[in-house]
Amino acid sequence: MASYLVTGAAGFIGSVLAARLIKEGNKVVTIDNLSTGKESNVPAGCVFIRGNTYDTDVIAQLEKYSFDAVFHIAGQSSGEVSFENPEYDLKTNTLATLLLLDYCKKHGVKKFVYASSMATYGDHPEELVSETSEQIPKSFYAVGKLASENYMRIYSGFGIQCTALRFFNVFGIGQNLDNLKQGMASIYLAMAVNDRHIFVKGSKDRFRDFVYVDDVVQACINAVDVPRDEMFDVFNISNKRKITVEYINEMICRRIEGTTVEYGQGTPGDQFGIYGENQKAKEKLKWNPQIDFETGMNRFIDFVLSDANRH
Amino acid sequence: MASYLVTGAAGFIGSVLAARLIKEGNKVVTIDNLSTGKESNVPAGCVFIRGNTYDTDVIAQLEKYSFDAVFHIAGQSSGEVSFENPEYDLKTNTLATLLLLDYCKKHGVKKFVYASSMATYGDHPEELVSETSEQIPKSFYAVGKLASENYMRIYSGFGIQCTALRFFNVFGIGQNLDNLKQGMASIYLAMAVNDRHIFVKGSKDRFRDFVYVDDVVQACINAVDVPRDEMFDVFNISNKRKITVEYINEMICRRIEGTTVEYGQGTPGDQFGIYGENQKAKEKLKWNPQIDFETGMNRFIDFVLSDANRH
Numbered sequence: 129m130a131s132y133l134v135t136g137a138a139g140f141i142g143s144v145l146a147a148r149l150i151k152e153g154n155k156v157v158t159i160d161n162l163s164t165g166k167e168s169n170v171p172a173g174c175v176f177i178r179g180n181t182y183d184t185d186v187i188a189q190l191e192k193y194s195f196d197a198v199f200h201i202a203g204q205s206s207g208e209v210s211f212e213n214p215e216y217d218l219k220t221n222t223l224a225t226l227l228l229l230d231y232c233k234k235h236g237v238k239k240f241v242y243a244s245s246m247a248t249y250g251d252h253p254e255e256l257v258s259e260t261s262e263q264i265p266k267s268f269y270a271v272g273k274l275a276s277e278n279y280m281r282i283y284s285g286f287g288i289q290c291t292a293l294r295f296f297n298v299f300g301i302g303q304n305l306d307n308l309k310q311g312m313a314s315i316y317l318a319m320a321v322n323d324r325h326i327f328v329k330g331s332k333d334r335f336r337d338f339v340y341v342d343d344v345v346q347a348c349i350n351a352v353d354v355p356r357d358e359m360f361d362v363f364n365i366s367n368k369r370k371i372t373v374e375y376i377n378e379m380i381c382r383r384i385e386g387t388t389v390e391y392g393q394g395t396p397g398d399q400f401g402i403y404g405e406n407q408k409a410k411e412k413l414k415w416n417p418q419i420d421f422e423t424g425m426n427r428f429i430d431f432v433l434s435d436a437n438r439h
Numbered sequence: 440m441a442s443y444l445v446t447g448a449a450g451f452i453g454s455v456l457a458a459r460l461i462k463e464g465n466k467v468v469t470i471d472n473l474s475t476g477k478e479s480n481v482p483a484g485c486v487f488i489r490g491n492t493y494d495t496d497v498i499a500q501l502e503k504y505s506f507d508a509v510f511h512i513a514g515q516s517s518g519e520v521s522f523e524n525p526e527y528d529l530k531t532n533t534l535a536t537l538l539l540l541d542y543c544k545k546h547g548v549k550k551f552v553y554a555s556s557m558a559t560y561g562d563h564p565e566e567l568v569s570e571t572s573e574q575i576p577k578s579f580y581a582v583g584k585l586a587s588e589n590y591m592r593i594y595s596g597f598g599i600q601c602t603a604l605r606f607f608n609v610f611g612i613g614q615n616l617d618n619l620k621q622g623m624a625s626i627y628l629a630m631a632v633n634d635r636h637i638f639v640k641g642s643k644d645r646f647r648d649f650v651y652v653d654d655v656v657q658a659c660i661n662a663v664d665v666p667r668d669e670m671f672d673v674f675n676i677s678n679k680r681k682i683t684v685e686y687i688n689e690m691i692c693r694r695i696e697g698t699t700v701e702y703g704q705g706t707p708g709d710q711f712g713i714y715g716e717n718q719k720a721k722e723k724l725k726w727n728p729q730i731d732f733e734t735g736m737n738r739f740i741d742f743v744l745s746d747a748n749r750h
Binding site: 215 | 525526529533537541575585707708
């Protein structure tokens, strides 16, 4: 049994990760400000501290715990929203990471796993991005994620093994269907279920590389459990596959009858297309994603439809 | 006559830049928190707002002005100090840039010039770094400078011409001899004048690329005055010449008799050696540095010695 801090366990990825860790018999503490997450998402058995990860008073509440690892998953996660309040974005995505790393340094926490993002690469539409591809962030969100990675590299010099996982488009059951600014698949799916009409901000030819949330959670766990020599490392968490906006919506329209699709203006900082090499995570993290896009999407749609029918 | 905001005009580079702009008949406003600068450095005729550039209340005091350009020079400038208080470093070096860029966006300021740093490159001891060299920041200070550059790239999309000048080791008359944590040449010179003993933190073989402050100020001015098409660009402000720690101290010892040199442990995040290509600034900014290291250093030593004699 181990003890973990999982920030953001009222949110999508954090809640699934925390539930998994608790199920396996570990102790889990979380911090979440409920800005987009819901308290009901925090798994039973998880110690919940409500607050901002960038508040020193909140971090001070961790003094009494001792963690084997910190999974820093919390953070404003929409590139679009980062344009509305860049200062909040800097605090939630960068200052928070800094304070948590400093906490780890002061309290001897040996492992730190971070939810970084494919957004740090910016646009590479012609190219399969690998971990050594150039990072030219296009949104405030992406600037903050990149700065966090750079802070981790420095803190790894203080004896903390720091792993930055560059998540590509994470999707699946648990994703917030009320938030229409985050999560391409969940946004379109929510529109289809609610209105039978999908309004797309940007081109149908844009593409993403989707990863199912359970596979992402496995990557987080492997980042702590699989022994490695490197004190700092970054990994793409991706499926090495281009999925276009059009393909997603065709799938949704087949499953949810009568849904129409309309294309409009894009959002600032949106990447046109990106997909990622995942060989490094497969080799060094022994990561082996199990759920392809179609399987994951059908599972997600089944869940949403059965949930909608219940109400 | 134009109107400028120069942040940090109580500090070294900011004060020389503000004085030059005022001398040429322009209006200058400054913000400085006097954390390392001195109010007496603020040139006569410069409107002085005392405060932190990362405080929204301070930025709000700029509402009544209209600027042709902003020179953002203020900021904690020591890699070493950034390890003592990473949070302050993030605020002063990153949040401040974000708030000022946002001010420019809201008030239609068309040009933004930023004091970035060669520190953003990290270690490239074998290589002459150009603007396209990889940036792997080794200090909190450098992480913040790089994040600021990335913010500028985004704001350039809002119609602000943003120029990041990556200063190499700036030195010269006006440098603060009381601050023994910032400025390699000034630190050694201060020790020689005060104690006739130089204690070096790190190897004598480390090297830097020195640029005289008047040349740096000229680069700032050219970044605003020389027409360019690019809305975002970065330039090394360097002399393309390796100067070793040993060479600096030999020079100082020749001029200040009886000075001894001792070598000790290095500081965290210190780059071993770096020097920079400057062809891009020469071509696109029409920048032509005038003062070589020996000329500048002798001028600086002359000034310090005459100043010391006066006291």
